Amino acid sequence: MSDILIQVNQLTKTYNNKNSVSDANFSIRKGDIFGLIGKNGAGKSTLLKMIAGFIHPTAGDIRLFNHDVDSNHTYFERIGVLIEQPGLYPYYSGYRNLELIAISYGLKDKETHINKVLSQVGLEKDKDVKVKNYSMGMKQRLGIALALLGNPDILILDESINGLDPEGIVDIRHLIMELNKSGMTIIIASHILEELSKIATRYAVINQGEILEILSRDELLETCEERIELEVDDIKQVLPVLEQYLDVQTYKVMDSKSVHIFDTHVEVQQVIKLLSKNELSIHSITKHKQSLEQYFLERTGVESVGVSND
Incomplete structure (x- = not known):
């Protein structure tokens, strides 16, 4: 059986003759924490709403759990969703908010389900407190608890750390990672690449x-990682010298003439001096250092991007 839980093909949504989402293509595998990164208004929420079955695509199709789906398909029921702000009743307790949703879902043994999700999000001690007295972080966790009712296979979160203080951001991050460790596949949209x-x-x-573009965590970090990019006549001649005299251990050979050196203790001038001393020619050498924020700015061409304080 395929481990691809979501397959999006040429997905498009048009409002007033303008595309909010255009020809989106990607897949999400079981166990992924899939980060959808984009500035406000980039189309993140619209894309997530189509995946969740909240709105109809103008064109394209979605496959869930290796099956084609339509707007009424039961496979949407295996997705828990928190898009934008959670719809909470402020004068009811956290438990009562969950109970109302559990009743609407027709869950059997709703008390067991409610206590389980309260424990998952760390609100079991505050379940009888009225929501109007919750902090922003507690409300976000309760919103996630609402999305977890029914034991979904996939959890969709949209801007779940917006407006949170550093402690609240850390709490939500730990919660997401714990849910993922338990086997849940998660899609999380944000404009804060550093946090994602x-x-x-x-x-x-x-x-x-x-x-x-779509890339793995390793590919993203490698792109933004500090490194020296070195081009020479023959990399096989140069590497032994670098390893012996500069203790270069962390590097990636790009081709027969170039290498990326990731050892932070190595400086450009050291490499130039060493290779010159050994009569090894250098075609080019540069120090590359790009932050996650710079990477996002280059890809999207926006003037600013949110950065976590944590």
Whole structure:
């Protein structure tokens, strides 16, 4: 059986003759924490609403759990969703909010289900407190608890750390990672790449409704990692010298003439001096250092991007 839980093909949504999402193509595998990164208004929420079955695509199709789906298909029931702000009753307790949803779902043994999700999100001690007295972080956790009722296979979260203080951000991050460890596949959309980089395993960058690229966590961090990029005549001659005299251990050979050196103790001038001393020619050598914020700015062409304080 395929481990692909979601397959999106040429997915498009048009409002007033303008595409909010254009020809989106990607897949999400079982166990992924899939980060959808884009500025506000990039099309993240629209894309997630189509995947969740909340709105109809203008074109394209979605496969869930290796099956084609339509707007009324039961496979949507295996997805828990928190898009934008959770709809909470402020004068009811956290438990009562969950109970109302459990009743609407027709869950059997609803008390067991409610206590389970309260424990998962760390609100079991505050279940009888009225929601109007919850902090922003507690409300977000209760919203996630609502999405977890019914034991979904996939959890969709949209801007789940917006407005949270650093402690609240850490709490939500730990919660997401614990849910993923339990086997849940998670899609999380945000405009804060720095925060997503701490939890997501794969990323899709979206801008003006278009998916610009999809990459793994390793590919993202490698792109943004500090390194020396060195081009020479023959890399096989150079590497032994670098290893012996500069203790270069962490590197990636790009081709027969170039290598990326990731050892942070090595400086450009050291490499130049060493290779010159050994009569080894250098075609080019540069120091590359790109932050996650710079990477996002280059891909989307926006003027600013949110950065976590944590």
